[in-house]
Amino acid sequence: MSIQRPKTITAQVTEILGQRIRDGVYPANSRIPSESELAEDLQVSRTTVRNALAKFAADGLLIRKQGDGTYVSSQASGIDQRYGGQWDFSRVIEGNGFKPSIQMLDRQQRTATADEAEQLNIEAGQPLWTVDRLFYADDFPAIYVTNILPIAYFHNKQAIPDGTLHIHDLLDSVCGQTVGYATTDIEAVQWSDIPRVFKQDRRERPMLKLTEVFYNRDNLPLALGISFYDDARLRLRLIRS
Amino acid sequence: MSIQRPKTITAQVTEILGQRIRDGVYPANSRIPSESELAEDLQVSRTTVRNALAKFAADGLLIRKQGDGTYVSSQASGIDQRYGGQWDFSRVIEGNGFKPSIQMLDRQQRTATADEAEQLNIEAGQPLWTVDRLFYADDFPAIYVTNILPIAYFHNKQAIPDGTLHIHDLLDSVCGQTVGYATTDIEAVQWSDIPRVFKQDRRERPMLKLTEVFYNRDNLPLALGISFYDDARLRLRLIRS
DNA sequence: TAGTGGTCTAGACCACGAG
DNA sequence: TCGTGGTCTAGACCACTAA
Numbered sequence: 001m002s003i004q005r006p007k008t009i010t011a012q013v014t015e016i017l018g019q020r021i022r023d024g025v026y027p028a029n030s031r032i033p034s035e036s037e038l039a040e041d042l043q044v045s046r047t048t049v050r051n052a053l054a055k056f057a058a059d060g061l062l063i064r065k066q067g068d069g070t071y072v073s074s075q076a077s078g079i080d081q082r083y084g085g086q087w088d089f090s091r092v093i094e095g096n097g098f099k100p101s102i103q104m105l106d107r108q109q110r111t112a113t114a115d116e117a118e119q120l121n122i123e124a125g126q127p128l129w130t131v132d133r134l135f136y137a138d139d140f141p142a143i144y145v146t147n148i149l150p151i152a153y154f155h156n157k158q159a160i161p162d163g164t165l166h167i168h169d170l171l172d173s174v175c176g177q178t179v180g181y182a183t184t185d186i187e188a189v190q191w192s193d194i195p196r197v198f199k200q201d202r203r204e205r206p207m208l209k210l211t212e213v214f215y216n217r218d219n220l221p222l223a224l225g226i227s228f229y230d231d232a233r234l235r236l237r238l239i240r241s
Numbered sequence: 242m243s244i245q246r247p248k249t250i251t252a253q254v255t256e257i258l259g260q261r262i263r264d265g266v267y268p269a270n271s272r273i274p275s276e277s278e279l280a281e282d283l284q285v286s287r288t289t290v291r292n293a294l295a296k297f298a299a300d301g302l303l304i305r306k307q308g309d310g311t312y313v314s315s316q317a318s319g320i321d322q323r324y325g326g327q328w329d330f331s332r333v334i335e336g337n338g339f340k341p342s343i344q345m346l347d348r349q350q351r352t353a354t355a356d357e358a359e360q361l362n363i364e365a366g367q368p369l370w371t372v373d374r375l376f377y378a379d380d381f382p383a384i385y386v387t388n389i390l391p392i393a394y395f396h397n398k399q400a401i402p403d404g405t406l407h408i409h410d411l412l413d414s415v416c417g418q419t420v421g422y423a424t425t426d427i428e429a430v431q432w433s434d435i436p437r438v439f440k441q442d443r444r445e446r447p448m449l450k451l452t453e454v455f456y457n458r459d460n461l462p463l464a465l466g467i468s469f470y471d472d473a474r475l476r477l478r479l480i481r482s
Numbered sequence: 483t484a485g486t487g488g489t490c491t492a493g494a495c496c497a498c499g500a501g
Numbered sequence: 502t503c504g505t506g507g508t509c510t511a512g513a514c515c516a517c518t519a520a
Contacts, residue, residue, distance in 0.1 A: 008489070029460070036504060044489045050506085060422045063460060066506045067498035074460055181301045184479045188429035188447035188473045206429035206447030217304050219270070219315055231428045238425045238479075249508070251496060286510045289486085307487045308518030 009044055013052040017043070021061060021072055031069040032062070034174055088166060089135045089143050089227075096234045098137035104163035106132040112150070119213055120221045127151045129161050134197060141197045144232050148224040153177065166215060171222050180217035184210055195228055205232060233240075250285055254293040257283070262302060262313055272470045273303070301480040303467040329407060330376045330384050330468075337475045339378035345404035347373040353391070360454055361391055368392045370402050372411075375438060382438045383475050389465040394418065408455060412464055418457045426452040436469055446473060 017038075019025075026032045029042065039046040053070060056062040063071045092102035108130055117124040128150045135143040147167050151157055153175040161170055168179045193202040198207065212225035229236060258279075260266075264476045267273045276294070281286040294311060297303040304312045334341035349371055359367040376384040388408055392398055394416040401410055409420050432445040439448065453466035470477060 010489075045493095047492090048490065051455075051489090051514085053506095060424075064506065065459075065499080067504080069505060070501070071460070094421060172399060180304060181480060183301075186449065186479070187479045189447050189466070190431075204431075206431050208427065210450075217306055219304060224426050232257050236427045238427070251508075254484065260516065286512095292508090296489095305517080307516065310518095312485060346488085387489080403515090 002156055010048050010051045013038075013042055013044060013048060017052055017056065021056070026072050028072050028074045031071050034069060079082045090146065091238075092234060093137045093142060094195060096137065098142070098234075101136045102164070103134045103136065104131070105134055106130070107161065107163060108149070116148060116224065119224055120148070122150050122152065129226070131161050131163055135164060137230075137233055140230075140233060142230045144195045144197060144228040146224075148226070149174070149222070153222060167223060167225055171214065175222065177216045177222050179214045179222065180219075182212050182214045184212045186210055198228065198230065207231065208236060251289050251292045254279075254283055254285060254289060255296055258293055258297065262297070267313050269313050269315045272312050275310060280443045319396060330386065333475060333477075334376060334378045334383060337378065339383070339475075342377045343405070344375045344377065345372070345377050347371070348402065348404060350392070356388060357370065357465065360465055361389070363391050363393065372402050372404055374404060378471075378474055381471075381474060383471045385436045385469040387465075387467045389467070390463070391453050392414070394463060408464060408466055412455065416463065418463050420463065421457050421459075423455045428452070430469070439471065448472065449477060 001110075017032075032038075033041065035046050035049050038049045040202045042049070044224060046146075053062060053064070057064050057070075063073050065071065079191055086202055090100040090102070109127060110130065111125045112120065112122060112128050114124045116128070117126065120128075130145050130147075130149045133145045133147075134141050135145065146240055147161075149161060149171070149172070155174065155176055161174055167175065171177050187209045188206050189209045190206050193209075194207050208229040208231045210225070210227040212227070213221050213227065216222050245254045248409070258267075259275075261273075273279075276287050276290050279290045283290070289450075294303060294305070298305050298311075302314055304314050306312065331341040331343070350368060351371065353361065353363060353369050353477055355365045357369070358367065369389055370391075372388045374386045374388075375382050376386065388402075390402060390412070396415065396417055397480065400415050402415055406414065412418050414421060428450045429448050430450045434450075435448050449470040449472045451466070451468040453468070454462050455464045455466065457463050471478050
């Protein structure tokens with residue numbers, strides 16, 4: 001694989017280095033070539049290499065040591081869910097060693113409650129779409145997600161949200177909006193507040209509830225995501241440096 | 242305030258810009274001066290300004306718009322716990338609008354269980370210190386933290402860990418080790434597994450349990466942190482871009 | 483079209499760590 | 502001491518947005 005100019009160079013370098021780490025060209029705990037060597041090898045500036053390396057270091061995949069070199073973290077093989085990029089539940093499930101699959105449960109139009117209206121910065125009673133999905137880890141229900149999208153932002157008010165898309169892509173396709181950032185509130189919820197799907201094979205354990213608000217770059221809340229996360233089956237792990 | 246060379250320039254620029262945001266020199270939702278203007282103003286290169294701005298953008302404090310400018314996020318006033326830096330519970334409590342205080346509950350020497358030994362990559366039965374602390378939000382117990390430190394890494398085996406320090410500073414002072422990165426696992430725990438201190442003023446609600454592992458830059462686990470977090474009183478919020 | 487942020491370069495000097 | 506990563510510069514060109 002070689003560098004091609006059309007796409008952003010840093011992205012290409014990131015991809016190449018990511019492949020080398022995943023493929024074991026740079027094995028765990030080994031020292032990778034120096035920044036200067038990589039820059040020479042890939043025919044880009046050292047700054048560009050550094051920017052690519054910085055992303056991996058921030059995710060904990062690479063450990064950088066001044067005066068020594070850059071090492072592949074032993075965490076690299078874990079493929080834990082990294083924090084910083086999109087929170088992709090399918091990847092989270094994969095990272096925990098399960099085969100992910102998605103089931104669309106429900107999709108309906110209704111009006112916003114007072115609570116939802118406040119979080120979305122709209123008026124109560126405004127129409128919105130809700131999309132309910134269930135993520136399976138192998139054959140077990142693992143994450144139940146409800147996404148809530150105000151119809152006011154839809155380009156085509158008649159459009160029906162695609163239940164197979166990631167929320168970012170869904171907002172892009174139906175509203176033409178790009179998610180700039182998102183907030184996630186994490187709570188523990190007790191048995192009585194848990195969706196029925198989870199009540200079959202679990203003892204009366206609490207679950208995690210994630211409440212996400214997706215904003216565009218103008219600081220406007222675009223959508224909500226309310227997820228019930230089976231922390232008994234899936235580890236919810238954050239890494240920070 | 243002016244730039245001084247001895248400390249890292251980016252850090253100084255970051256500090257200055259942070260103050261201006263906090264102090265309202267750059268009010269929420271307003272556009273801040275362009276990168277070039279800031280570079281000229283502070284007598285540093287545009288690259289340096291960009292690095293400083295990038296940190297705020299990653300934390301969601303600033304919103305950058307190509308072709309337009311850089312805006313202060315309305316989230317800025319919330320002072321929510323940002324993700325990426327240290328997870329400082331006192332700051333979390335402040336950010337939720339309470340006055341934080343810390344009580345040292347217990348400090349003892351014992352040997353590692355099999356479970357602890359595995360997480361710390363040591364052998365079971367090795368001696369370690371445990372430090373139990375309780376963080377109050379106003380007058381209510383809000384976070385219960387147990388830190389576990391293997392004595393093997395202590396410079397002075399007789400040293401007694403200081404119960405007032407942040408875990409990062411504690412490790413620095415007692416082991417001479419710097420924390421390179423940390424992982425946090427988040428779970429929901431049921432009533433029966435919750436520390437007694439919380440059982441007085443709560444209904445039988447579950448809580449959040451955070452299990453942190455602190456690593457040095459050589460990928461060696463230095464310490465554990467096990468926290469019970471009252472999500473009914475304190476919002477646990479992550480922001481990502 | 484002018485000005486913004488986004489990307490990239492080539493070079494410099496420094497702080498640090500291993501040998 | 503030598504090579505590493507860490508920091509910083511001055512400049513370039515591009516993509517995008519608002520006026």
